[in-house]
Amino acid sequence: MTAVPDLLDFDGLLSPDEIAMRTRVRAFVDERVRPHIADWYDRAVFPATLVPELAELGVLGMHLTGYGCPGRSAVEYGLAAMELEAGDSGLRTFVSVQGSLAMSAIHKHGSEDQKNRWLPAMARGEVIGCFGLTEPGSGSDPSSMTTFARRVGDEWVLNGSKRWIGLASIAQVAVIWAQTDEGVRGFLVETDTPGFAATPIAPKMSMRASIQCDIELRDVRVPESARLPEARGLRAPFSCLNEARYGIGWGVIGAARDSYETALRYAGERMQFNQPIAGFQLTQQKLVDMALEIEKAQLVALRLGRLKDTGELSPHQISVAKLANTRAAIAIAREARTVLGGNGVSAEYSPMRHAANLESVRTYEGTDEIHTLILGAHITGIQAFRSTT
Numbered sequence: 519m520t521a522v523p524d525l526l527d528f529d530g531l532l533s534p535d536e537i538a539m540r541t542r543v544r545a546f547v548d549e550r551v552r553p554h555i556a557d558w559y560d561r562a563v564f565p566a567t568l569v570p571e572l573a574e575l576g577v578l579g580m581h582l583t584g585y586g587c588p589g590r591s592a593v594e595y596g597l598a599a600m601e602l603e604a605g606d607s608g609l610r611t612f613v614s615v616q617g618s619l620a621m622s623a624i625h626k627h628g629s630e631d632q633k634n635r636w637l638p639a640m641a642r643g644e645v646i647g648c649f650g651l652t653e654p655g656s657g658s659d660p661s662s663m664t665t666f667a668r669r670v671g672d673e674w675v676l677n678g679s680k681r682w683i684g685l686a687s688i689a690q691v692a693v694i695w696a697q698t699d700e701g702v703r704g705f706l707v708e709t710d711t712p713g714f715a716a717t718p719i720a721p722k723m724s725m726r727a728s729i730q731c732d733i734e735l736r737d738v739r740v741p742e743s744a745r746l747p748e749a750r751g752l753r754a755p756f757s758c759l760n761e762a763r764y765g766i767g768w769g770v771i772g773a774a775r776d777s778y779e780t781a782l783r784y785a786g787e788r789m790q791f792n793q794p795i796a797g798f799q800l801t802q803q804k805l806v807d808m809a810l811e812i813e814k815a816q817l818v819a820l821r822l823g824r825l826k827d828t829g830e831l832s833p834h835q836i837s838v839a840k841l842a843n844t845r846a847a848i849a850i851a852r853e854a855r856t857v858l859g860g861n862g863v864s865a866e867y868s869p870m871r872h873a874a875n876l877e878s879v880r881t882y883e884g885t886d887e888i889h890t891l892i893l894g895a896h897i898t899g900i901q902a903f904r905s906t907t
């Protein structure tokens with residue numbers, strides 16, 4: 519029984535360079551993540567010691583060009599995200615927050631000085647960044663954010679709170695989105711600035727091998743040179759979300775594939791009624807359904823990747839992958855868990871850990887409902903996010 523489903527010869531659609539990238543990241547995950555992930559997850563530890571190794575692997579800001587960034591294609595980035603998330607969603611989320619959110623914000627909206635100062639060190643993993651958009655009272659609707667930056671001479675004074683901010687307690691620089699008298703603006707806040715405090719959120723039932731924090735900003739003063747000069751309005755953070763959502767569309771397939779492979783292996787070995795459970799028609803139906811969904815998800819992700827590499831990708835297409843692939847992945851992880859019977863709830867096997875992680879993934883970067891409404895607005899021409907009365 520082959521472990522990797524490739525019913526449609528997906529690999530035939532990839533270039534040798536793309537396959538080589540996938541092989542390299544897969545080998546890293548097999549060697550450096552798989553043997554330890556159940557323990558990290560159980561103890562709720564983010565493996566910070568892997569950061570220099572991830573930098574060496576070339577996955578930090580990997581789709582960005584210049585400023586010491588690897589400059590790889592969107593498809594290569596997607597394949598790397600898929601392999602990292604086959605290890606654990608927390609690992610992929612580290613790479614997403616660092617590269618697609620914090621580094622992208624600087625790369626898209628920063629000054630030359632800001633790019634030269636931060637991006638090479640972030641690509642080398644020497645500086646960790648975070649991205650503060652969500653607040654305690656402002657999640658799906660970032661336009662309701664209340665964090666405020668007041669201009670005082672040559673400085674800005676920031677006050678407010680952020681919630682669920684990945685990596686904030688280990689980051690050296692925080693991209694903080696705030697209202698100002700001129701609309702939403704972005705600020706690069708060094709995390710040792712007086713008045714900045716990040717506290718990890720615990721305990722969590724999902725994403726246990728990663729860090730998310732509450733941030734408090736109390737009279738945090740930053741110079742005008744810390745404002746992202748090209749970021750004006752919500753369009754600026756949303757353009758970064760496009761990058762991270764794109765990576766998620768690929769990443770979740772890794773969690774699904776790892777769940778499927780675990781179930782397939784187990785079903786071939788587990789004997790009941792004097793035969794492998796893989797021999798029961800009901801088990802085969804589960805395995806086939808999982809394999810079909812993985813094949814479809816890969817094709818959706820690759821289509822997006824090719825469009826992104828030619829500069830033709832639209833935000834609503836990213837919502838297709840974020841919504842459909844995450845939905846498929848969580849269903850696969852849960853179904854794979856059932857194939858494992860009682861052993862499926864043991865940390866020894868990955869599907870239940872993946873399913874728990876995917877609860878976060880379906881919520882962050884736009885919930886299932888938000889992406890449904892983005893697509894609903896695209897299809898009907900009527901936006902249904904807020905009441906019109």
Ligand code: TGC
Nearest residue numbers: 611614651658660661751752753756757762833882883884
């Ligand atoms: P709306 O009025 O539609 O738009 C405001 C401005 O933004 C522009 N815009 C976009 N630009 C680029 N890309 C997109 N995807 C864009 N979507 C909208 C729009 O054209 C407009 O520009 P302008 O110049 O005309 O002002 O905004 P809205 O307030 O009605 O909100 C729409 C909605 C609900 C879709 C949006 O707010 C949304 O996506 N909400 C979900 C929030 C979210 O995803 N938060 C993520 C936080 S970060 C995170 O979760 C990290 S998880 C860790 C990881 O990634 O691993």
Ligand code: FAD
Nearest residue numbers: 649650651652657658682683684878881882883885887903
């Ligand atoms: P709410 O917006 O309160 O939503 C609650 C429910 O209401 C959801 O089901 C939602 O779909 C539904 N709902 C809301 N509005 C509508 C509507 N118009 N129509 C229909 N249903 C609606 N944020 C960051 O800024 N940076 C990060 O690094 C980051 N990392 C995260 C990591 C994790 C593990 C998690 C869990 C979250 C992270 N987030 C981060 C926050 C994340 O983006 C938000 O949780 C998400 O946007 C949803 O916001 P909320 O939690 O406030 O839920």
